[in-house]
Amino acid sequence: MAKPPxxxxxxxxxxxxxxxxxxxxxxxxxxxxxxEQILQxxxxxxxxxxxxxxxxxxxxxxxxxxxxxxxxxxxxxxxAEAHSNLGNTLKGLGKLDEAVTSYHKALSIKPDYAEAHxxxxxxxxxLGKLDEAVTSYHKALSIKPDYAEAHxxxxxxxxxLGKLDEAVTSYHKALSIK
Numbered sequence: 001m002a003k004p005p006x007x008x009x010x011x012x013x014x015x016x017x018x019x020x021x022x023x024x025x026x027x028x029x030x031x032x033x034x035x036e037q038i039l040q041x042x043x044x045x046x047x048x049x050x051x052x053x054x055x056x057x058x059x060x061x062x063x064x065x066x067x068x069x070x071x072x073x074x075x076x077x078x079x080a081e082a083h084s085n086l087g088n089t090l091k092g093l094g095k096l097d098e099a100v101t102s103y104h105k106a107l108s109i110k111p112d113y114a115e116a117h118x119x120x121x122x123x124x125x126x127l128g129k130l131d132e133a134v135t136s137y138h139k140a141l142s143i144k145p146d147y148a149e150a151h152x153x154x155x156x157x158x159x160x161l162g163k164l165d166e167a168v169t170s171y172h173k174a175l176s177i178k
Contacts, residue, residue, distance in 0.1 A: 012038050012041060012042060012045065015034055015037065015038055016034075016035075016038060016045075016047055016048060016051075018034060019031045019034035019035050019038070019048075019051070020051070022034065023051060023054075023055065028055050028058060028059065031051070031055060032052060032055045035048040035051055035052040035055070036048075039052070044075050046072045046075050046076045046079060046082070049068050049069070049071050049072035049075070050068070050069055050072040050079065050081065050082045050085065052068050053065040053066070053067075053068030053069035053072065053082075053085065053086075053089070054069075054085050056068060056089075057085065057088060057089045057092060060092075062089045062090075062092040062093045063093070065085075065089040065092075066086065066089050066090065066093070069082050069085055069086045069089060070086065078109050080106045080107075080109040080110035080113055080116070081106070081113075083102050083103070083105040083106035083109065083116075084102065084103060084106040084113065084115060084119060086102045087099040087100070087101075087102030087103040087106065087116070087119055087120075087123070088119060090102060091119075091122075091123055091126070096123055096126055096127050097127075099119075099123050100120065100123055100124070100127075103116050103117075103119055103120035103123065104120070107120070112143050113143075114139075114140040114141075114143040114144035114147055114150070115140070117136045117137070117139040117140035117143065117150075118136070118137065118140040118147065118149060118150045118153060120136045121133040121134070121135075121136030121137040121140065121150070121153055121154075121157070122153055124136060125153070125157050125160070130157055130160055130161050133153075133157045134154065134157055134158070134161075137150050137151075137153055137154040137157065138154070141154070146177050148173075148174045148175075148177040148178035149174070151170050151171070151173040151174035151177065152170070152171065152174040154170040155167045155168070155169075155170030155171040155174060158170055
């Protein structure tokens with residue numbers, strides 16, 4: 001005989017899946033609550049730490065985000081996505097050189113990580129290193145040719161470089177994708 005729904009137990013991985021679904025559709029409050037519940041059961045759950053840190057970044061609490069994501073990285077040093085998201089939070093704090101270091105670490109673990117290449121490019125652009133930004137966007141697009149955000153970022157960088165024909169081409173590619 002099956003247990004009534006209120007008595008069924010959910011594994012941590014099932015709870016994580018439910019939280020990720022809420023997170024994906026933008027219900028950060030519900031996702032955060034579930035991540036915190038997972039951490040009450042297992043304070044060293046690297047995915048819950050990382051994703052709770054991502055939520056902290058999304059709501060502008062970058063200091064908390066850095067702490068949570070660094071803890072996940074301490075527990076799992078080869079966690080490329082956490083290194084990239086640490087870069088995002090550091091960038092949010094204006095610590096651009098540290099963000100570059102985090103993106104490079106993510107890419108040393110996972111060289112084909114298009115999002116990290118794109119994030120690195122955006123940080124280089126903010127640092128005024130436009131040629132390095134272009135190189136990073138090209139790497140992202142060589143991995144993921146239909147990456148609209150990277151096409152858009154590349155277009156903006158070409159515009160800043162005064163390469164207007166290339167900028168228009170990149171913007172058109174971004175618009176044709178999304």
